Amino acid sequence: MAEENFFERVYDVARQIPAGRVTSYGAIARYLGSAGSSRVVGYAMGASLDIHPPVPAQRVVNRNGMITGNLQQSGFKRRVQMLESEGITVEDEQVKDFKTLFWDPATELRSK
C-alpha cells in the first residue's frame, strides 16, 4: 500500500496546479477531505522545499491571494518573480485577479 502521508497528497495536488494559476491551502485541504487541516497543507508546503521532486508551492497562496511565507523569506522574493514569469501579476505580495486565476482542485480535479 502506498502509505502516502498527508504531505505527499498535498504535494501531488500542488504539482497538478497548471502554470499561471494559483490555489489556496484551504482548497487543497478541502479537496483532500480535510477542510479543517488547511494549516497542515501550509505546513506541508513549507516542508515541500525539502522534498523531492520540487513542488510549485509558489502557486499556493492563502485564501486572500496573499503570498504567505514567514519561513524561507530568502526565497520568498524569488517566488513572486516565478509567479510573474508564469503570467501572474503580484502586487504588494498579493496575487492580482486572484479570484480569476484561482484554480480549485475540488472543481478541476473533481473527476480525476
Next chain:
DNA sequence: AGGGTGACGACTC
C-alpha cells in the same frame, strides 16, 4: 505517549 509547532481559515469585537 504526549506536547508543541505551523506557508491557514473563519468568527468576533
Next chain:
DNA sequence: AGAGTCGCCACCC
C-alpha cells in the same frame, strides 16, 4: 471595514 483571537489537524521531537 479592519484587526485581533481561537480553533483544527497532521507531523516532528
